[in-house]
Amino acid sequence: MRLEPLALLFCLLLLPGLSLAADKTVYGLNEYATLAELDLQVAAKLDTGAKTASLSARDIKRFKRDGETWVRFFLAIDDAHVHPIERPLARISKIKRRSGDYNAEEEKTYTARPVIELEVCMGSALRSIEVNLTDRSAFQYPLLIGSEALKRFGALVDPSLKYAAGKPDCTSDANSAE
Template sequence: MRLEPSALLCCLFLSPGVGLAANKTVYGLNEYVKLKDLDLEVAAKLDTGAKTASLSARDIRRFKRDDETWVQFYLAIDEAHEYPIERPLARISKIKRRAGDYDPDEEKTYTARPVIEMTVCMGQALRTIEVNLTDRSAFQYPLLIGSEALKRFSALVDPGLKYAAGKPGCITDANPGE
């Protein structure tokens, strides 16, 4: 059986995967991201295998303010600010330890990390995402964007591309909650 080109094209557009892909933005393996809350631009790695986003931070401590739990930290980024940053704690994330990080004497197979909300701009999209705090100074990219954040950006990741979205160019009054 041979399909006419117009019938084949029609079948492709009716396919569920193609219809969903039409509303997605293609990003590369690495992208520039503006941390709007901190007025700082960093390079990020987009990782569909990671669930959460991670920001490089050091000297992380929790404290109480007005009966709420907050987090204070310093960015663990070479060119970053020298002052402490304080944000409300959104939750605690349990990150599965890799085989090299697992200590059989400890019974935990996860690491607990504080999570905060941040407004970030990638390409032309401004979104509020959850970011866990951990020291990533041993890694090339201070920010890792995981699958939960990628969903909020309606992202398709092409690992063959780098910086496909260009420099962040968000309009300040755009809706970050989308």
């Protein structure tokens, strides 16, 4: 009968972890996301191995507006996006290059990418996240959501699921709590 107290102790030790998991939302490997400020819904890949989020963009140019640095770009999603988008530059991100992307002559092991802040809705959660801009047109998903953004969403990612959160439905700013 010595096993019963040990089993009870083990269960009690698990309780804090279970309550933390209860506060999380389960998302699939892929989810629909609405880029609220751009009035656009895209398919996103959730990648816990990537730190930052990336949005497919082309013709990315930095410029000054009222003494601040801004970024002008076009979405590199399909031919329908012909109007430029302008957003304040949040920062420059240094992204490690993959081995096939490394040029020894340049001697740079990273790529510098502009980062902007965007309001993104997944399921019923609306969050402001940092997104770096790069041409992802060679990839299946125009938006990659990395671990920093996933933390903001309180996400648990189940890679066996797809589109677990359903279509985005962020109808009020009440969902934007962080």
